[in-house]
Amino acid sequence: xxxxxxxxxxxxxxxxxxxxxxxxxxxxxxxxxxxxxxxxxxxxxxxxxxxxxxxxxxxxxxxxxxxxxxxxxxxxxxxxxxxxxxxxxxxxxxxxxxxxxxxxxxxxxxxxxxxxxxxxxxxxxxxxxxxxxxxxxxxxxxxxxxxxxxxxxxxxxxxxxxxxxxxxxxxxxxxxxxxxxxxxxxxxxxxxxxxxxxxxxxxxxxxxxxxxxxxxxxxxxxxxxxxxxx
Numbered sequence: 001x002x003x004x005x006x007x008x009x010x011x012x013x014x015x016x017x018x019x020x021x022x023x024x025x026x027x028x029x030x031x032x033x034x035x036x037x038x039x040x041x042x043x044x045x046x047x048x049x050x051x052x053x054x055x056x057x058x059x060x061x062x063x064x065x066x067x068x069x070x071x072x073x074x075x076x077x078x079x080x081x082x083x084x085x086x087x088x089x090x091x092x093x094x095x096x097x098x099x100x101x102x103x104x105x106x107x108x109x110x111x112x113x114x115x116x117x118x119x120x121x122x123x124x125x126x127x128x129x130x131x132x133x134x135x136x137x138x139x140x141x142x143x144x145x146x147x148x149x150x151x152x153x154x155x156x157x158x159x160x161x162x163x164x165x166x167x168x169x170x171x172x173x174x175x176x177x178x179x180x181x182x183x184x185x186x187x188x189x190x191x192x193x194x195x196x197x198x199x200x201x202x203x204x205x206x207x208x209x210x211x212x213x214x215x216x217x218x219x220x221x222x223x224x225x226x227x228x229x230x
Contacts, residue, residue, distance in 0.1 A: 039194035044096035047219045053207055054097065054200035068208065069167070069201040073180035077171070079215045085145035087113045087135070094150060094167075097203055102218030103210050104146075117142055135172040147172050150202075155184070162186060165193075167202040169209070181205040 048055045056067035084105030088095040092109065099107045108116065110129060117126050117138065126138045135147050146169055153164040162184060169179040181202045185192050207217065 039196050041194055042091065042093040042199070043195055044093050044100065044223075045195075046100045046221050047217075052217070052219070053204045054195075056196050056200045056204065066204060067197075067201045068205045069181040069183040069198075071179070071181050071205050071209070073177050074209060074212075075176065075178045077178050077213050079146075079210065079213045082144045082146050085143065087129070087145055087147050089147065089149040091150075093199070094148070096223060097199075098148065098206075099223055100220055101207060101210070102220050103207075103215045113138075132170070132172065132175055135170075136175065139172040145172065146170070146178075165198055165202065167206055169206070179206065179209045 045055065047053060051066050053066045056065060086098060086104045086107045087110060088098060088107060089110045095107050095109050098104065113129055117123055117129070120142060122138075122141050125141050126134065128134050129138050132147075139145065148167070148169050151166045151168060153166065155162040155164055163186075165183045165185070167179075167181045168177055170177050183198050183202055185198060210217070
C-alpha cells in the first residue's frame with residue numbers, strides 16, 4: 001500500500017463525527033428542545049413558535065402537528081375573576097409548562113403558595129393548603145385563584161393494563177371542576193408514556209380552554225425564577 005503523501009489532510013474529516021456527537025450530547029444534557037422524532041419525559045419546553053401549542057411531534061407524528069387530549073369536563077367561566085392566579089399541585093414540570101404559556105400572572109407551586117400565605121400574615125387562619133377544603137379557606141382569605149392538579153387512574157390494569165392521566169382545573173370557591181382533560185395509555189412505562197403522546201396533549205387541551213374563556217397567551221421563551229420560589 002502506498003503511503004499517503006499528505007496524511008494531515010484527513011485530520012479535519014476525522015474530527016467531524018466526534019464534534020457532531022459532542023454537540024448532540026450537550027444539547028440533550030443542557031435540557032434543550034427535543035430532537036425531531038425524540039420522545040421525552042417531563043421535559044418542560046416553550047410553546048412551538050409555529051403552532052402556538054406544545055410540540056406533540058414524535059416518531060409516529062409529523063413535526064409541528066398539534067395533538068389534543070380528549071376533554072371530559074369543559075365549563076365556561078370568566079378567567080379574569082381569578083386575577084391571573086394559579087396554584088399547581090403537581091410536579092414542577094406542570095407549573096413550568098403553564099408559566100411558558102404566559103396565560104397567568106402568578107403560577108405558584110403549593111410550596112410557593114404557602115410562602116405567599118405566610119408573607120400575607122394569614123397562616124393562622126388558613127394553615128395547610130393540601131386539600132380542597134383548605135384551598136377553599138385560602139380562597140376566602142387570600143383571594144381568588146385557580147387550582148390545577150394532575151391525577152393518575154388505573155382503569156383496568158388487571159385485564160388490559162389501561163391507565164388514565166388527567167389534568168384538572170378547579171374553582172376552590174365553589175369546589176367545581178371547571179376543566180378535565182384525559183389521556184389513556186397502556187402500561188405505565190417509558191415506551192407508552194411520554195411528553196409528546198401524553199402530557200403535551202393534556203396541556204394543549206388546557207390552552208384551548210384558556211382561550212375559549214377569555215384568556216390570552218403571552219408565550220415566553222425562557223423562564224425566570226419566580227420571586228415566590230427564591
